[in-house]
Amino acid sequence: MRFCRECGLLAPLGSDQVCPRCGAPLPPPVRLRSRRPEPRYLEPEDPPPMTTGQYFLTLVVCGIPVVGLIVLCVWAAGHTILPERCRLARAYLIRRLLTDIVLLLLLWLLRTAWPLLVPTWYYW
Structure with a gap:
């Protein structure tokens, strides 16, 4: 998603480098990050054998x-x-x-x- 810095228009996905309304250059696309990190599953450790x-x-x-x-x-x-x-x-x-x-x-x-x-x- 990209917003035009000049007019504030939310640029559609198909627009390339310029704003369709005012013709100003659009900033690079912002990648949305998920709020939660991916869960990391650790392999359970085997207990030591009985002595x-x-x-x-x-x-x-x-x-x-x-x-x-x-x-x-x-x-x-x-x-x-x-x-x-x-x-x-x-x-x-x-x-x-x-x-x-x-x-x-x-x-x-x-x-x-x-x-x-x-x-x-x-x-x-």
Whole structure:
């Protein structure tokens, strides 16, 4: 868009170097700039891998009876900056769930089979 400095006419797009009304030379065209700059998206940085000490600490915390289960659930839900710890917590929870199911099944079988395994001594 260009305005004539002499008469103030907004010059149409097709006009070249002179004003169509008064014939005065037109200033160079002004480029309109957007008010907002283009957004710059940065690539997210990958967190550093877990060290041996962090793995060891994670497994030690998992061994604490009640606190370990709560912390495992929190880490497995993704509330950690280390994705490896999240995967480790999920795997440990699955292993713990399967182990608990097998142990409960063995205890139930032992409870139901106990009268058959132990002889009764009523005739003494």
